[in-house]
Amino acid sequence: MRPGTATSPRTSDLAVNPAVGLVALVVVSVATAVIGFYGLRISRTTGDFYVASRTVRPWWNASAIGGEYLSAASFLGVAGLILLSGTDALWFPVGYTAGYLMLLLFVAAPLRRSGAYTIPDFTEARLDSRAVRRVTSVVVVVVGWLYIVPQLHGAALTIRITTGLPAWVGSVAVVVVVCLTVVAGGMRSITFVQAFQYWLKLTALAVPVLFIVFALAGNGSAAVAPAAVNPTGLAPAGPYQNISLLVALLFGTLGLPHVLVRFYTNPDGQSARRTTLIVLGLLSVFYLFPTAYGLMGRMFAPDLARSGQADAVVLLLPGQLIGGTARDLLSALVVAGAFAAFLSTTSGLVVSLAGVISQDVLGGSVRGFRLAAVISAVVPLGFALSTDSLALAGSVGLVFAFTASTVCPVLLLGIWWRGLTDTGAIAGMVTGGVLCGGAMVSGAALGAAGTPFWLAQPAAWTVPAAFAVMVLVSRATRQRIPQTMARVMTRLHTPERPLATER
Amino acid sequence: MTAITLRRGRGTFHSPGGNARSTVAMLRQAAPTATLGTMPDSPLLTAAAVAVIVLAIAVVVGVGFKLLRSFRELGTDAERATYNTLHAASRAGQHLRTGLNPAGAAKASRQLRTLLGCNALAITDTAGVLAWDGAAEELKPRLMDLAADVLVGGRTTVIQARDLAPDLGSGGLAAVIAPVRAGSRVVGVVAAFAPSAGAGLVRATSEVADWVAVQVELAELDASRTLLMEAEVRALRAQISPHFIYNSLNAIASFIITDPARARELVVEFADFTRYSFRRHGDFTTLAEELRCIDRYLLLEKARFGERVQVSLRIAPEVLGTVIPFLSLQPLVENAVRHGLEAKEGPGHISITANDSGAFAEVTIEDDGVGMDPAQLQSMLAGHTDGDHVGLRNVDARLRQVYGDDHGLVIETAPGEGTLITMRVPKSQPGHDA
Numbered sequence: 001m002r003p004g005t006a007t008s009p010r011t012s013d014l015a016v017n018p019a020v021g022l023v024a025l026v027v028v029s030v031a032t033a034v035i036g037f038y039g040l041r042i043s044r045t046t047g048d049f050y051v052a053s054r055t056v057r058p059w060w061n062a063s064a065i066g067g068e069y070l071s072a073a074s075f076l077g078v079a080g081l082i083l084l085s086g087t088d089a090l091w092f093p094v095g096y097t098a099g100y101l102m103l104l105l106f107v108a109a110p111l112r113r114s115g116a117y118t119i120p121d122f123t124e125a126r127l128d129s130r131a132v133r134r135v136t137s138v139v140v141v142v143v144g145w146l147y148i149v150p151q152l153h154g155a156a157l158t159i160r161i162t163t164g165l166p167a168w169v170g171s172v173a174v175v176v177v178v179c180l181t182v183v184a185g186g187m188r189s190i191t192f193v194q195a196f197q198y199w200l201k202l203t204a205l206a207v208p209v210l211f212i213v214f215a216l217a218g219n220g221s222a223a224v225a226p227a228a229v230n231p232t233g234l235a236p237a238g239p240y241q242n243i244s245l246l247v248a249l250l251f252g253t254l255g256l257p258h259v260l261v262r263f264y265t266n267p268d269g270q271s272a273r274r275t276t277l278i279v280l281g282l283l284s285v286f287y288l289f290p291t292a293y294g295l296m297g298r299m300f301a302p303d304l305a306r307s308g309q310a311d312a313v314v315l316l317l318p319g320q321l322i323g324g325t326a327r328d329l330l331s332a333l334v335v336a337g338a339f340a341a342f343l344s345t346t347s348g349l350v351v352s353l354a355g356v357i358s359q360d361v362l363g364g365s366v367r368g369f370r371l372a373a374v375i376s377a378v379v380p381l382g383f384a385l386s387t388d389s390l391a392l393a394g395s396v397g398l399v400f401a402f403t404a405s406t407v408c409p410v411l412l413l414g415i416w417w418r419g420l421t422d423t424g425a426i427a428g429m430v431t432g433g434v435l436c437g438g439a440m441v442s443g444a445a446l447g448a449a450g451t452p453f454w455l456a457q458p459a460a461w462t463v464p465a466a467f468a469v470m471v472l473v474s475r476a477t478r479q480r481i482p483q484t485m486a487r488v489m490t491r492l493h494t495p496e497r498p499l500a501t502e503r
Numbered sequence: 504m505t506a507i508t509l510r511r512g513r514g515t516f517h518s519p520g521g522n523a524r525s526t527v528a529m530l531r532q533a534a535p536t537a538t539l540g541t542m543p544d545s546p547l548l549t550a551a552a553v554a555v556i557v558l559a560i561a562v563v564v565g566v567g568f569k570l571l572r573s574f575r576e577l578g579t580d581a582e583r584a585t586y587n588t589l590h591a592a593s594r595a596g597q598h599l600r601t602g603l604n605p606a607g608a609a610k611a612s613r614q615l616r617t618l619l620g621c622n623a624l625a626i627t628d629t630a631g632v633l634a635w636d637g638a639a640e641e642l643k644p645r646l647m648d649l650a651a652d653v654l655v656g657g658r659t660t661v662i663q664a665r666d667l668a669p670d671l672g673s674g675g676l677a678a679v680i681a682p683v684r685a686g687s688r689v690v691g692v693v694a695a696f697a698p699s700a701g702a703g704l705v706r707a708t709s710e711v712a713d714w715v716a717v718q719v720e721l722a723e724l725d726a727s728r729t730l731l732m733e734a735e736v737r738a739l740r741a742q743i744s745p746h747f748i749y750n751s752l753n754a755i756a757s758f759i760i761t762d763p764a765r766a767r768e769l770v771v772e773f774a775d776f777t778r779y780s781f782r783r784h785g786d787f788t789t790l791a792e793e794l795r796c797i798d799r800y801l802l803l804e805k806a807r808f809g810e811r812v813q814v815s816l817r818i819a820p821e822v823l824g825t826v827i828p829f830l831s832l833q834p835l836v837e838n839a840v841r842h843g844l845e846a847k848e849g850p851g852h853i854s855i856t857a858n859d860s861g862a863f864a865e866v867t868i869e870d871d872g873v874g875m876d877p878a879q880l881q882s883m884l885a886g887h888t889d890g891d892h893v894g895l896r897n898v899d900a901r902l903r904q905v906y907g908d909d910h911g912l913v914i915e916t917a918p919g920e921g922t923l924i925t926m927r928v929p930k931s932q933p934g935h936d937a
Binding site: 354 | 553821861862929
């Protein structure tokens with residue numbers, strides 16, 4: 001039980017009309033399902049052949065990546081952290097966005113050229129080894145599950161704050177909606193669903209921010225607290241924490257299974273790069289708004305931080321600062337945006353995890369895929385219900401640290417180093433996973449207060465350790481460099497031949 | 504000698520099994536205290552803790568179980584020795600299935616050294632040493648000189664310790680060098696090094712060399728089978744129906760007087776279609792390119808059938824980049840046109856869909872034509888009878904060759920009920936270049 005539970009229904013009665021939250025949730029779920037099911041139902045005649053068989057444009061795909069990537073941590077967590085710890089928290093949006101710079105420079109085009117659909121496919125093809133594939137699959141599934149958990153916590157928080165219903169309703173609702181749409185084949189036009197979710201999320205943050213700014217400027221209300229003061233009086237983070245966090249976010253983005261799967265939608269390596277560039281722009285624009293929310297929270301509603309509701313600042317601020325019908329409409333918009341975030345990230349992860357699980361365990365049939373989708377959504381639901389959320393952005397940051405210590409080294413070295421061997425890759429992934437997982441577990445066992453700073457932010461030493469082990473073991477097992485290496489590397493790094501039939 | 508080594512190997516095997524069992528028990532007790540002892544703060548950390556512990560338990564239990572199972576009911580010493588010999592041989596055989604190459608030879612030489620119980624074992628081809636496993640690696644540079652006679656003469660040679668390396672002081676090892684004979688050629692040697700080269704070792708080494716030769720021959724057989732398959736695919740590719748070309752040219756001819764502009768357009772389409780169909784490079788293409796080819800094909804058919812051809816498309820853009828075998832869809836559409844339209848009165852409708860289905864792309868082609876007799880279709884697909892549907896068999900055979908028997912065409916049809924053809928292709932094909 002969290003300390004804030006007893007007071008929150010009262011606050012929410014003040015802030016948001018319960019019906020508004022429910023309506024917003026239902027509308028977003030239905031819209032997602034409808035676009036998913038009917039986005040492609042429009043049949044075309046041969047006259048539109050070129051329209052029908054046109055590949056996904058980089059703009060669409062970039063919006064879809066943005067939609068899938070901007071999770072609960074970005075939509076709710078970043079604003080909450082800025083409210084709590086000010087400029088220290090700016091590293092989160094910086095890291096979340098700059099990770100795409102790494103993706104653009106090192107991974108996007110070669111990965112698309114590899115022709116692999118998932119990360120396990122890639123490692124198997126690059127290192128010519130089934131064992132590496134299995135280890136990568138396990139790691140990818142763990143990463144995905146860990147990443148879904150904070151989404152479900154975000155949903156639980158949103159439902160509790162906005163409707164006063166029990167928190168589990170939110171998590172269960174997200175899992176049910178995602179399972180139903182994925183199992184019923186509703187993710188057929190997943191690109192359009194995700195692109196829609198991005199623009200919904202952006203609108204849901206931007207409109208209330210602008211509204212609040214104009215309202216505050218209009219009635220000339222003075223700030224309650226100065227922006228520079230930390231409402232909770234926490235000490236600022238040291239350079240180690242910031243560096244470690246940045247390492248986790250920069251390298252962690254490289255290995256997220258649901259983001260990498262999306263690059264397959266690009267027709268070639270060049271458009272994969274262009275897509276990434278657009279994603280950088282879209283994310284930069286998006287993160288302006290959570291930052292603005294956090295700042296306004298600090299100046300006009302610092303009590304939210306003290307009552308332990310920092311993560312809900314995005315949901316509660318419009319209700320606190322604006323009155324009348326506009327209040328309900330803006331709240332509904334924000335709740336809709338929040339659920340778009342939970343649904344899009346969760347469904348993206350569930351689809352890519354289901355792909356991995358069904359291929360490696362269930363033999364790749366259609367039924368296997370559905371079963372795998374349910375498994376990959378229900379397992380994290382169990383975790384989410386049996387645990388309690390604290391800080392969304394922080395827990396997602398830890399998932400990034402885990403990804404950065406496991407998947408990222410094998411991707412980077414696989415693409416850029418000819419000397420990587422299967423033994424080296426497995427040793428590195430296991431080392432990174434054990435170190436980072438061990439740090440997370442011991443951090444949990446010690447509690448937030450008792451955890452030394454280097455355990456709370458493990459990326460700064462686990463990522464180099466994973467890289468070092470991978471390189472050293474590969475060097476020691478040099479004779480195991482796969483024979484296919486030269487051919488695969490050529491394929492990864494030479495530009496595609498232009499399409500002969502383009503007119 | 505061989506049997507002793509094997510038995511010693513078994514003896515040392517037992518103890519890890521016992522250890523694994525006790526670790527399982529310890530972990531089982533430890534797990535609850537780790538999760539419940541202190542109430543953790545972050546949900547994620549608890550989740551991570553549970554996940555890591557569950558995984559660890561699963562791994563330990565799995566390994567323990569496997570070891571336990573492998574020690575149950577092992578039979579007499581002779582049975583075990585037979586088992587171990589055959590097991591080592593089959594393990595080594597897997598590594599040699601791609602022929603004599605450094606990676607496979609390195610893995611195989613480890614198994615073969617255990618089999619022979621010698622101090623070192625080397626495998627060479629005619630050009631150089633492929634793998635060396637075990638002691639005395641300082642002899643490696645000299646091995647090709649030592650093996651030169653064997654490679655030429657094809658007779659097993661024994662080199663005694665005093666002759667082998669009087670200057671190098673290699674611990675007094677003798678060598679047995681046996682030729683690997685594939686067919687009538689000597690393709691390499693197997694060299695075994697042991698303190699004394701007795702008749703037993705000489706015999707065993709020759710046998711191992713002969714066994715390696717069989718594996719190499721199998722690899723060559725595999726290679727020639729692949730070549731055969733490729734040749735077959737090329738032959739299948741060349742089967743673009745001649746009467747389509749004939750019909751198209753006739754249709755175009757009919758427009759030359761009445762509508763020269765359209766006739767010119769159609770000739771250009773026809774040229775593009777043939778350029779694609781007759782291209783030389785690559786056995787694979789992308790779904791997008793194949794759809795473009797189908798578009799041209801349908802334009803030409805429309806010139807012939809006019810408004811009788813109605814086509815609708817529903818394509819998921821996510822799968823357009825999927826790699827598929829070259830000309831694997833066009834024959835299916837051609838089949839739909841021929842059997843959905845030619846044999847039928849009035850307009851015919853063809854619908855083409857491509858769906859994203861997890862790790863697979865699913866393409867369906869449906870027509871509302873006269874359908875086919877399933878029994879006849881089956882015997883045609885099995886290659887027993889030649890019918891009108893050569894294109895279907897061609898595509899089916901290629902899909903099965905490339906992706907395995909699970910990925911053949913799925914055809915749902917009955918006389919008068921139309922036809923629905925489904926093709927499922929994995930999205931991930933790192934081995935195939937479009």
